[in-house]
Amino acid sequence: MHEDKSEVEQLKDKLYSRGQEGIAQDIRAPLEQSDAYAPPVWEGGSLLRGPKSAFYAMPAGAKMSFSTKFLIGSAAFFAIAAVGATVFFFTGGNYVSSQNIDLQIVAPPLINGGTQADLQFIITNRNPAQLQLADLIITYPQGTRDPKNPQKALTQERISVGTLASGRQTKLTSAALFYGAEGSTQTIRATLQYSVEGSVAVFTKDVNTELTLGSSPVSVSVDAPSEIIAGQAFSFIVTVQSNSQTPVDDVLVQAHYPFGFSVDSTSPRADAGSTLWRIGTMSPGSTRVIKVTGRVDGQDGDEKVFRFIAGSSKDRTGAKVDVPFLSVPASVTVHRPFITGSISVDSKTGEKISVAAGKTLQGTVTWQNNLADSVGNVELRLHLAGPVIDTASIKSSSGFYQSGDSTIVWTSAQDPSLALVPPGGTGTLSFSFATLVPGAGGTVYQNPTVDLSLSVRGTRSGESGVPEEVTSSAKTQVVLSSAVSLAATALHNTGSFNNPGILPPRAESTTSYAILWSIRNSSNAIGNASVSVVLPSYVSFVAAAGGTNIVYDSASRTVRWTIGDITAGAGYTSAALQGTFQVALTPSSSQVGEVPALTGTAVLAGTDRFAQVGISASAEAPTTRLSEPGFVNGMEVVAPR
Template sequence: MEELKDKLYSRTLKEDAKDIRAPLSPGESGARALWEDSDGQTPQAQMRNRSGPFADKKASFSLAKKFFIASAGFFIVALGAAAYFFFGGANFISSRNIDLQIVAPSLIDGGSEAQLQFIVQNRNASELRLVDLVIEYPAGTRDPKDPTKEYPRERQSLGTIEPGRQLKRTASAVFYGQEGSVQKVRATLEYSVKGSTAIFTKESEASFTIGSSPVSVAIDAPSEVVSGAPFAIEMEVRSNAQSPTESVAIEVQYPAGFSLQNSSPRAGAGGLWRLGTLEPGASETIILRGILEGQDGDNKVFRFLAGQESDETSSRVRVPFLSMPVTLSVARPMVAGSISVDGQSGKTIAAQAGRKLQGFVSWRNNSAEAVQDIEVSLALKGPMLERGSIESTAGFFQSVDNSIIWTKTQDPSLARAEPGGGGSLQFSFATLPPGTSGTLYSNPTIDLSLSVRASRAPSGGEPQEITGAAQSQVVLASAVSLLVRASVSGGVAPPRAESATTYNIVWSIKNSSNTVGGTAVSAVLPPYVQFISGGEGITYDQSSRTVRWSVGDVKAGVGYTSAAREVSFQISMSPSQSQVGQAPQITGAAALTGTDRFAQVQVSATAEAPTTGAAVLPK
C-alpha cells in the first residue's frame, strides 16, 4: 500500500498508468414469472376465490351497476303508470275528464239583460265533491235584479257530480260597453275528491261582442294638447232605441291636471249632464272647454259614461249604458307663460279683499330656434276688480277688456329671444272692499288669463306663429271682524276700589263673503276679574283664566245681510287701591280664528280689550 501511495503522489515517476482489473466470467440467472404456494395456486387465483373485504372489486362494481339499472327501470315504469292513471282517468279523477262549456250569444246589446248557459260533465270514474261554479264578469257588468249594483262575479253551488253525470246551469247579467268591443266571461269549476282536502279547478272562458246600446256617444277630441292651453271636447249623444229612453245622463271623469272652464250646456246638480228623455234617433251635443296641465309626453285619460239616472241629486251615473275612455297626450308649449301674485303662483292664489296686489307674468322660449316679435297679454276679470287700479310699468292697459299688453314697442327685450331665453313683466291691481256700493259678493274671485305669442322661422321653413297660455284664479278671502261691548250689570257703578262690580261682555262677529269654519273667539281675564257665567258655547278654563267661545261655522253675509253672531258672558271685578284713577281692563284683548272654506286659508280678527272707562253704565 505504501508503495502504491508513493507511485500515486510521485512527481518523478515516468511510467504510464495501467488499467488492471479482475477478470469476470458470464453466468446464467432467472426468476419465475408467477409464484405459487404449496398447493400450486397463484395469488391472482386466490384473490378471485375470496369473498371477504378483499374480494374482487370488478365483480362488485358489476353487481351495483345491474342493481341501479333495475331500480331506474322500475321508477320509469311506476312514473308512466302514475301518469297514465292520473291523466288517462282509469279509476282516478283527471281534469281532462271534466268538461266545462260556456254557451253565450256572439252579440249582446249593451244595457240589456243576457243569459249565459254553463254545461258541466264528469267523465271520470269517481264523483266530484263540493263543486262550485265561479263566474267572473267583465268590468262594468250590472246585477239584473238591481242595475245600480256592480256585478263582478257570481258563485253557484253544484254539490256532488256523480261519474258520467251532466249538469246545466244558467246565469243572467246586464253587460255594458262601447259598441263593437269584445268582452270575456270566465268560469272556474272548483271541486274536491274523496280522501283529499285539496281544491282542484277547471277553467273555461267565452267571448262576445257588445252590440248597440240604448244610446251611443261620439267623442271629437284632439289627440294632443299643449299644457296650459285651452282646448275643447265635443260629445254627441244619440238614441239607438226603438222607443223613448228616459232619464238619460252623461258623466265625465276627468284626469288629474284638468280644469273645466265652461261647458255648453252647463252641467246640472252633481256635475251630471241630464238630457231627460231622448226620442228614437234624437241626439244632443255637449261641448267641454278646459285646460290640461302636465309634463311633456304625459297621457291623460278622460272617461265618458252614458246611462240612466233619475236621482236629481246624484253625482254619478249608477246605471251606465256604456263607458268610453279617451286618451289625450300632453305636449310642452314652445313658448310658455306663468303668473304669480303676492309671491304665490299656481292655479289658485288666495288674497285678502280690499287691498292692492302686486304680480308678475313670466315667459320663456322652449323651442329650438330663436323667436321674435313676442307679445304678452294679461286679461283680468272679476266683479270685485277695481278697474281704475290696474297698472303696469311697461305695458299698455286696454280698458275695453281690462287687459295689459306688452310688445317690443314698450319693452325692447320682447323683440327677440334665443332658445331658453325669457323674461318677467310687472303689474298690479286692487280689489274692492266687501260691501262696496251696498253689494256683497259670495265666493268672489279675480280671473287672470295670460297669452304669449311669438314668431319663429325654422331652418329653411316658413315663419310660424307659436303660442302659450296660463291661467290663475285669485280667490278673495272673507273679511271677518270682531266687536266687543261691555256694560255694567250690577254692583257699584261707577266701580270703586275694593268693591265688586258686575259686567256683561258681548262678543259680536261679522263675516262678508265666504263661510268661515271652525271659528273660535278667546280672551284672558285679568287676575282681579272673576268669571261668573256665559251663554251657549262659552267655556272658562280656570288654570289659564281663558274665556273661549266655540262658534263653529259663520255663514257668508252675517252682520251684512243678516244679523251678526253674538254671545255674552258675565264677570265680576274688584279693583285695587293701586288702580284708583285708572281705567283697568275688564278682559284681555279678544282674538278670532277660523278657516275660510272657499279660499282655504286661515282668517283672523282681533278686538281691543274693554276698559271700565268704555263700559256702558246703567241709566
Template sequence: MKPREANSEEGSLERFAKNLNRSGRSESGLRSTRLSRAGDPAKTVARDWSELEAAPKAAPAKPGRNWLVRIFLWSLTFFLATAAVTVYVLFFSSSLVSSDNIDLSITGPTLLRSGDELTLEISTRNRNKVMLRDVSLAVTYPPGTTDSLASGRELTLWRENLPDLRIGQTATVVSRAIVFGAQNSKQTINVVLEYQIPDSNAVFTKEVSYVVEIGSSPLELSLQVPGQINAGKSFTANLKVVSNAQTLLRQVTVRIEYPEGFLWRSSDPAPIRDDNAWFLGDLSPGSTREINLTGVLSGQSEEFKSFKVSAGLDRAESGRSIDVEYGNLFKTVSLKRDFVSAVIDLGGVTTVAAAGNLSGWINWRNNLSDRVINATLRLYLDGAVIDKRSVKASAGFYDSLTNSIYWDKNLLPELGLLNPEATGRTGFNFSVLPAGSWSDNTSTDIRLRLVLEGVRITAEDAGEEIFTEAEQLVKVGTEVELAAKGEHTVGPFSNTGPLPPEVGEETTYTITWSVANSLNPVNGATVRTVLPPYVKWLSVVSPLDEKVIYHNTDQEVVWALGAVSPATGSGRQVSFQVALVPSLSQVGQAVNLTGPLVFEGVDTVTGQKINLTRPAVTTNLATDPGFSFGQSEVVE
C-alpha cells in the first residue's frame, strides 16, 4: 500500500510544480524536482519538500504587464511595416512607372544642307508596367526653321498627339521641317514627350535632343576688293550674294562690319541703315544679288584690315540685326604706304555735340627717299551743320566759296621742301550750329577730306606729281534740354497751404519736369532727384502714362522716360505733387523742394552717353503767375 501512497504524493508534487511554472514562479529561481523511485521515497519527499519551504517566495506577477508588452510589440510591428512600405515606395516603386522605362528615339540625317527639308522619325515605346495615357510629342526647332508644308511660314514648335500606349506598345510619328543655318554650324532639335498614368492627374515628361550639322550655306557670298589698298584713297568693292537653297529664302538682309579706319562714301543699291546694311528681300533658288560700294581706308603701311559680311533672315526688315544667319565670310586686305602720307587727326573724336566745337590736326610725312617740293594741302569741310563763320586754321586760308582750308609754301614755308622722312603738322577748328538752326531733313554728318599734292624730285625724273587723299567722318550728337519748375497756383493739381510757407503748416507744391530732344533718338533716358527729408511725396503724377517711380527708402524720384524721339514738339513733360512742412531753422529762407536733377541717356546714332544736371527746385516759384515777391521765404 505504501508504494501507491508514494505515487500519489509524487503526482501531487508534479502537479504543484507545473502550476508554479504556469504562474511564473519558476522564473524566481525555484527548481522543480521529480521524485525518484529509487531509495527511500519518504526521505526524498521530505528533503524536496523542505527545500521548497526554504526557497524564497516569488512576488506574484502583475496582471497589466503582459498587456503592455503586447501593445509595445504591436506598435513596433506597425512601425516597421510602415517604414518598409515607405522605403519600398521611395526606392523601389519607381520601377513601376518611370521615364527610364520609356524609349524615346529619333532617327534622321546628321548632316544637312541649309535650306533642305529635315525628316525626323520619332519612336516611343512604353516598357512600364502600366498604360500611358494622354501622350503627346512637342518638337522645338531652332530659330528660322520653316514649315515644309506651308512655304515661308516659320515653325519653331511642332506638336503631335499620340494614342494611349499600352504595356510594351510602340508609336512612331514623322516630323518634317526646313532648317537653315550657317555652314558648319550645329542646330539642336529638342523633343519632349508628355504623358499621364491611370488614376493620376500629374503630367510626366521625358526629353531628348537631336543635333544636325549644316554642311553647306544656303547663301554663297563673295567679296571682291583689291588685294592692296592705298591708305586714304578711294577703292571699290563688289559683294555678290547667290542663293543655293532649294526653297525660297525670305527677308534676306546683308550686313558688313567694316574695319577700323574705313569710311563709306557710296553704294549701289543704297543701304537701308548705318551705311552697312542692305535689305535684299526674298531670294528664289539660284537667284543673285550684287552690291557695289566705294570707300576709303586709313591706317599704317602694311597694316591688315578685315571685312566681315553676314547674310540671313531679318524679320523686322530694319537692317538692325540678323535673326538667323544663312552665310558669312571674312575678307582681309593690306594697306600700302603712300609716297607722302597725310592724316586727319581728331584725337580719337568721332562725334561732336550740336553747338559744340571740333578741332584737329593735319599730319604729313614724306615716306620717299626722294625730296618733294611745292607741296599743298587742302581740307574740305563738307557738312550743312558747320558754322562757316567759326572756321579757323593756323597759317591756313579758309575759302568759304569752296568750303575748304588751303595751305601752301607761302602760308606754311615748310611745305616748299619735304626732305626724306620729313614730318609736319598744322591745326584747324570750327563750331557746329545749334540744333534748332537747321531743318529736320538736314544731314548731320560732317565729312572732312584732305588732299595733299606735290612734286617728287628724282635723278631720273625731275617732275613726278604725287597725290595723297584722306577722309574722316564725324557725327553730330543730339542736344537734350532738361528743365524743372515748381508751382502752387497753377498746374494739374490743386495745392493747399499758406504762401509764404509757415513753420509747422503743410503747403503743397507741383513739381514739373520737361525733356526735349533735338536731333537723334535717345534710349534708356531717366531723370532722377532726391527729396529733402522735410518734403513728403504725395503719390500723384500727371499724365498717368508717364512712368514715375518713388523709392521710399531713400526718397528718390525717378522718371523713366525710356526712348525719347527727336523733334517731338515741346518735348515730354511730367508733374508730381509734394508737401512741405517747414521748421524754425528755415525761417527767412527759400528752401529746396527737390535735390539737383540728373538726366542720363544714350544717343543711338553716336553711341555717346548723355549726362545733364540742373539745380534743385526751390520755393521761389518764379514761373507761377500767382506767385508774389516775398512768398518764397519761410515765416513763423
C-alpha cells in the first residue's frame, strides 16, 4: 500500500504518525561562503551617481511594464486632485447649498380670527454664489382670505425675489386674514425656489411657522342632545355672540344638515331653505339665538354630524356664506325607537305622498314593539288636518273617530291585541278618508294638502318593575295633484274660422270644421304643458288660430299645441284655456252613411309643479255630430256624392 503513495505523502504520514519513536531532531544545513558575484549595473547599463542619491537608468530600448505605468498614473491623478481640492477649499468655487440659505418667517404667535396679520419673510444667502430667478411661494392654511378682497380665498401666494447676491439679505412682506375655531393652530409654509448659474435645475428651501387663533369676530355654540330617537322631533339651540370690539357687519349663519334630517320649524325663520339666517350687524358683545327643530331617519347607532358656519356676505340675495369666520360641528347618535309607527296612504309611504284629488283614499297604520320587554296599554292616535278633507268620510273599522279634533284613536278597547304587546310584536290598523272634489261648493283650494300625524304610546315594565312610558311618532303629508281636464269640440257655423262646405258632408267633397280645445285646471300650476293629436288620413290640416302656438307636422300628421304653464284655477276661478285650429274633411264614398271622426284622441301632458308629479288628460275625438246653433240631426252623416 505504501508503494502506491508518493514520497511526499509517505513523509507526511511519518511526520504526523503517533507511532514515531524518539524525539524529532532539528537538523540544519551548515552555512558556507559563496563565490557568487553580482555586477553593480545591468548588462549594457552604466551607474549614475548624484550628489545625494543614485539610481539606475533604464537601458536603451527597454520598455516600462503596465503595472509601473498604472502606478505612476494613479500617483499623478491623486496629486492633481489634492491640488484642486486645496484650491476649491481656499477660494470657495461656485458651490451652492440650501443649508447656506436662511429663510425666516416673522409672524405674530397669537392673532384674533378675522383680523389682518402682517407677515415678514427674511431671506439670507450665505453661499459663495448668487441665487438666480428666485421666487418665494407662501402656502396658507384652509380658510385664509385676501385682506384686499375678503370674499376671495387665499390659498397660495407667489412673490418674485429675482437675483440674490452672495452674502446679501432681502426682506419681503405679506398680509392675510385667518379664520378658524378659537384656539386652533394655523400653519404657514414658505418655499424659496431658485436656480444657480450654469444649471437649469430648480432648487428649493422650505420652512414652516405656526400661529394660534385667539378668537374669531363671532363665536358659535351649539346645544344639542348627544342621542336621539329616530323619527322623533328634537331641537338645536345655536347661540351666536360677537367677540369684536367694533360692530361686525353682514353676519350670516349657515347650517349643513346630514342626510336623513328634515326640518319641522326654525326660529327665527330661515331666509333660504331652512339653512341660512341673515343676522346683519352685530354690536360688540351682542348675541343671537337660533332654534332648529326637526327629526332624523337612520339606523340604530348611526352618527349624524351637523355643521354650523358663521361668516359674512355683502350679497343680500346670496344663499351662502362668502367669508367664513368659523365652523362648529355637532354630532348626535341615532337610536332605534322603543316602539315605532308608520303611515301608508294609497299603498304609498314616505314624508310626502302625491295622490289625485277628489277620491277616497285607503290608509294603514303599522306599529311594532322594538324592545326586549313587553309593552302594555298601547294607544295610537292619528290626527288628520287640511281644508280639503271631507270630514264626513273619515272611517276606521277598528278605531274610534273623534270628530271634535279630527283624530282616530285605537286602544285595547277597540283592539284587544294592544293590551299587552310582546317583544317584537307588530300590527296593522286601517282607515280611510276622502278629499273634496275640486270646485265643490264653488271653492278651489290652491296647493292643497292633508297632514297626517301619528303618535304611539305604551307602558314598559323593565327589570326594575317600575312602569316606564315609551312613545313614538310619525308624520306624512298627502299632496293632492291638480285636477286637469281636456275637452275637444268641433264647430262649423260658429267660432273664429269661416268654414266652407255644406252640411251634411258629401263623399269626395270638402267640408271644413274648426276644432276647439278647452283646458281646465283646478288647484296647482302645471308646467311644460302641451296637447297633441294625430289627424286621420281623410282629414287635412288647414290653419291655426293666431297666437295659439299650434303647429302641424305633416310627416307624422300630428297637430301640437305647446302651452307652457297653465295657471291654477283655469276654468274654475278664471276662464278656461282654449286653442283652435281648422281642418278639412274629404270623406270617401266608402264612408257614406257614417259619422266620421275629425281627429284622433287628443292627449294633454305636463308636470304638477306643487305635487311634483306628471299629469295627463285626454279628450275623445270630435266627430261631424255638432252641438251648435243651426245644426240639426242628420247633418253629421256623410251623404253620397
